[in-house]
Amino acid sequence: MIKKCLFPAAGYGTRFLPATKAMPKEMLPVLTRPLIEYGVEEAVEAGLNTMAIVTGRGKRAIEDHFDISYELEHQIKGTTKEPLLTQIRKLINKCTFSYTRQVEMKGLGHAILSGETLIGNEPFAVILADDLCDADSHNEGVLSQMIKLYSKYKCSIVAIEEVPKEDTNKYGVIDGEQIADGVYMIKNMVEKPNPEDAPSNMAIIGRYILTPDIFDIIRETKPGKGGEIQITDALMTQAQNGMVLAYKFKGKRFDCGSVDGFVEATNYFYKKGSK
Numbered sequence: 001m002i003k004k005c006l007f008p009a010a011g012y013g014t015r016f017l018p019a020t021k022a023m024p025k026e027m028l029p030v031l032t033r034p035l036i037e038y039g040v041e042e043a044v045e046a047g048l049n050t051m052a053i054v055t056g057r058g059k060r061a062i063e064d065h066f067d068i069s070y071e072l073e074h075q076i077k078g079t080t081k082e083p084l085l086t087q088i089r090k091l092i093n094k095c096t097f098s099y100t101r102q103v104e105m106k107g108l109g110h111a112i113l114s115g116e117t118l119i120g121n122e123p124f125a126v127i128l129a130d131d132l133c134d135a136d137s138h139n140e141g142v143l144s145q146m147i148k149l150y151s152k153y154k155c156s157i158v159a160i161e162e163v164p165k166e167d168t169n170k171y172g173v174i175d176g177e178q179i180a181d182g183v184y185m186i187k188n189m190v191e192k193p194n195p196e197d198a199p200s201n202m203a204i205i206g207r208y209i210l211t212p213d214i215f216d217i218i219r220e221t222k223p224g225k226g227g228e229i230q231i232t233d234a235l236m237t238q239a240q241n242g243m244v245l246a247y248k249f250k251g252k253r254f255d256c257g258s259v260d261g262f263v264e265a266t267n268y269f270y271k272k273g274s275k
């Protein structure tokens with residue numbers, strides 16, 4: 001079964017400059033917890049215990065976050081502040097973290113390929129931490145729902161959401177045939193199409209289950225939109241060779257890579273009473 005979760009976290013985060021000049025985008029906090037911690041929580045909830053993180057220059061704060069801070073913990077031991085670290089301590093104890101660096105930022109597909117050394121020859125999950133997901137009124141997280149689907153179909157799966165047609169140029173967009181409730185067999189997928197060229201308004205968001213043959217396919221994938229190696233292009237090849245599914249997940253998703261989405265997420269979690 002799937003045990004590993006890859007977090008591509010090497011992007012520059014230019015939409016958040018200057019905040020991301022010296023701080024990783026994945027460490028921006030929604031309330032008191034950085035984005036990537038929400039992602040790791042979601043992976044753990046889905047039964048995964050091995051976190052593989054693709055970082056880049058200037059991202060060392062991520063490694064420090066998922067480690068013990070002896071000095072700090074000594075300082076607050078026995079005070080009212082001590083419980084503030086309980087949740088992250090539990091998370092650290094539940095899983096292992098390994099890291100590799102993407103040396104040149106050549107796109108999401110390339111970042112995933114950089115993680116091959118940490119994943120090996122097994123199916124794995126991918127979380128883009130800047131897409132923050134919440135189960136909302138449903139009782140399981142998005143990744144957990146996708147893992148269940150994987151155990152039935154045993155193929156790559158992307159999470160999708162309907163977006164306003166004018167926003168298709170921000171996403172990979174799919175066209176597919178519905179084979180079960182919320183499950184589509186992908187026939188076509190296009191990276192960031194203009195609304196008039198988009199095959200639908202069903203956009204891929206930052207949750208994937210990938211089978212390991214994707215690595216060889218990415219290696220053969222030429223740079224696409226924006227000169228980057230696109231995971232969408234590699235998945236299209238995989239769909240043509242076999243089967244890739246799209247899953248309309250239950251729950252909420254916030255695009256925390258954009259300022260608007262980030263503010264929305266902050267308000268949502270604040271109202272929900274999260275810490």
Ligand code: UTP
Nearest residue numbers: 008009010011012013014015105106107108111
């Ligand atoms: P984005 O498209 O959000 O790019 O990447 P970005 O660089 O993070 O942010 P902006 O657009 O400049 O503001 C989607 C995800 O893919 C990762 C990012 O870290 C993010 O999680 N990524 C992207 C990489 O790891 N490497 C890359 O070369 C590109």
